Amino acid sequence: MKKYIMAIILGIAFILLTGTGLAANETYDAGDFQQALEKDGFTVQEGELGYFDFLRLYEEGVLPSAYGNNPTTKYLIFYVPLSPGYEVDEQIKQITSTLGVKENTTPFWSLRPDEAVVFVGRTPPECRYFSYENFMLHRTIGNERRWIFATLADTVNNLVIKTEGTPNGSSGNPYNQTTVIIITADRGIDQRIRAAAQSAGYSDDIINTQVLPSVMLNMGVENNSDTFASFVRPALYNDTQAGENYINNTSATVFRITPNETVELDPYDYPELRVRGTGKTEFDLMDDLEELRVAILDKYNESNATELPISQTVTTGSDAIQRGINVLGPANDACYLWTANQTISSPTPPFFNTSLYYPFLRDPGITLGNDTDEFIIVYGVNHAATGKATYSNFVIYGAAGWNGVRAITDADFSGSAEEYLPDNPNAKYLYVYKLARNCSEDDQYCYEVPYGRGAYGIELDQPLFIAWRAYMENSTKTGPAYSEIVYDRAIK
Structure with a gap:
């Protein structure tokens, strides 16, 4: 009987350690996930998640505007390494050096149709609202490069996100939970990344895919390719200090994932959108x-x-x-x-x-x-x-x-x-x-x-x-x- 009870305890411990990829109070580490991706034939470059301080960048003359910042939200942004063989330009270096993030990363990035950007880590602490959202930032139209800053599809917000506390997006607790978010245009790449995540101990129930709809995008890493940005928008924390701690020391990482060999593309269709409106008015x-x-x-x-x-x-x-x-x-x-x-x-x-x-x-x-x-x-x-x-x-x-x-x-x-x-x-x-x-x-x-x-x-x-x-x-x-x-x- 004692052996039976001990086996149950060990089994529960194993589930806690491997089922979510993160044990309680453990320092965040996605190393096993990275190794699984590399074993499957990907080059994995690590970026970071960091605060994008619009007012500071405007105040210091790095940007010509604060672009209508929302003071309710301290925006976090994905700082993504460039595709292998490319270098960050000087204007982007000004941004990253001012904000104190990695030199070889950029908040505004292009992506090949067979690449992905992946977030692995904790969601914000309890707050009124949070979301993860992707934007097309720049596009070349004719000979002119333009700022578009357009949302690409629906957000992954606190009501729909898949996490430890909300498996498969079910109701529950989405705050301060482990989650995985895959940003890609390709179904096959998404499936391979999901398989690597599961082999590293992350349940498929906590993995979210944000589709880059290539039918309306210019994917690629050349000068005329579209550029993207991914923001996290937490608003109105229940505990202000917990919110500040999350902004300043987010337990998460960001990967750029590039296949080492040519793959046959299987692009996603444009994702179905959630519909606004209930018929009930004010x-x-x-x-x-x-x-x-x-x-x-x-x-x-x-x-x-x-x-x-x-x-x-x-x-x-x-x-x-x-x-x-x-x-x-x-x-x-x-x-x-x-x-x-x-x-x-x-x-x-x-x-x-x-x-x-x-x-x-x-x-x-x-x-x-x-x-x-x-x-x-x-x-x-x-x-x-x-x-x-x-x-x-x-x-x-x-x-x-x-x-x-x-x-x-x-x-x-x-x-x-x-x-x-x-x-x-x-x-x-x-x-x-x-x-x-x-x-x-x-x-x-x-x-x-x-x-x-x-x-x-x-x-x-x-x-x-x-x-x-x-x-x-x-x-x-x-x-x-x-x-x-x-x-x-x-x-x-």
């Missing part, structure tokens, strides 16, 4: 929102109020790829609005300077002076409270560098409309927030917009804009439908 709150608007104008001086225009910020990734325009990295998991009367639609060169595009944001533009009587009221439907979003926020940006200096999330403005509509039971679904240079002690829901801080502030005479995001409807596991949400608003 439009029953339109009367309540109008009541809130009147209450705001009654509280402040209506004669000096200017209602700002609102429109969708970006189109979809597939639209950008087909038209050759830049859409600045929208996730399929979100809706985007901003204080402008036009949607982004410009073809732009690589590393484009946002101060040269979209002049309607700057001329005449919106400014925010130091006068105590000058401020902006942001208000609308709390999309998280209605269930149309997992989280929502708005961000104040400098209009020249598109530098987001602060995000105000639904956690910050929840309950803020009840002061204006004390007798309206639907006030809990609305919000009001003030942006000013000086907030009084009575302004509970107010943000003091900083200046004199370079990329981390907005100067008194500098044009600005506001942008909103609403991330992921739980029932569809993707972004809410624009046709079902009430647009947020702002009054100066």
Whole structure:
């Protein structure tokens, strides 16, 4: 009997050690996986996962813009080694040296149709939302190299990811769990990598494939090939310190995997997308929102109020790829609005300077002076409270560098409309927030917009804009439908 019990204990221990590839509290090591890949005839180069600090790169002059960064999220990015025989160019070296990552890696990479990029490691700690997402960054159209920054398909987010805690994407705990993510255009390469992972002890139940749809891409590693980027977007950690630890010391690695011999290609079709929309809208709150608007104008001086225009910020990734325009990295998991009367639609060169595009944001533009009587009221439907979003926020940006200096999330403005509509039971679904240079002690829901801080502030005479995001409807596991949400608003 004792031998029987001991055999069971040893069997459980073996499953814990080999079934997930990572025992509890063990330092992360994907060496067995790498050896299995090399045994199968692949060259394996190790990159890394690291923080891509848009504001720092803009502040130090490495990039001409912060490209509409979301301050709610500290973006992690895959730093990928180049295909064997190629070298990192000087502009990329500036980025990696500034951020302190490996010299021989790049955040913007091309890929042969028979190659793959693989993430092996831990998911973010518990948070409101996270996703892994791939973008086409640059494309050559005619003789012109353009910045496209278009999403390629759906994300692998916290509701669909396959991990130890959510095998086969089932419900469970997706946070701080081991997972494997394969990025490739080829079905045969994916199958070989999966087999190597399983031989190294990773269950197929925790392996995710993100397809690069070669039917719409220029795969390859030559100068006219498309370039890609892979981001991890964690937002609103339950434990802020745990989130900082993850950003600064992520237990994960990234591999570039190249077959040593020519393979017969078996490209994937374009993957099926999750469908936005449930048929349930927020439009029953339109009367309540109008009541809130009147209450705001009654509280402040209506004669000096200017209602700002609102429109969708970006189109979809597939639209950008087909038209050759830049859409600045929208996730399929979100809706985007901003204080402008036009949607982004410009073809732009690589590393484009946002101060040269979209002049309607700057001329005449919106400014925010130091006068105590000058401020902006942001208000609308709390999309998280209605269930149309997992989280929502708005961000104040400098209009020249598109530098987001602060995000105000639904956690910050929840309950803020009840002061204006004390007798309206639907006030809990609305919000009001003030942006000013000086907030009084009575302004509970107010943000003091900083200046004199370079990329981390907005100067008194500098044009600005506001942008909103609403991330992921739980029932569809993707972004809410624009046709079902009430647009947020702002009054100066």
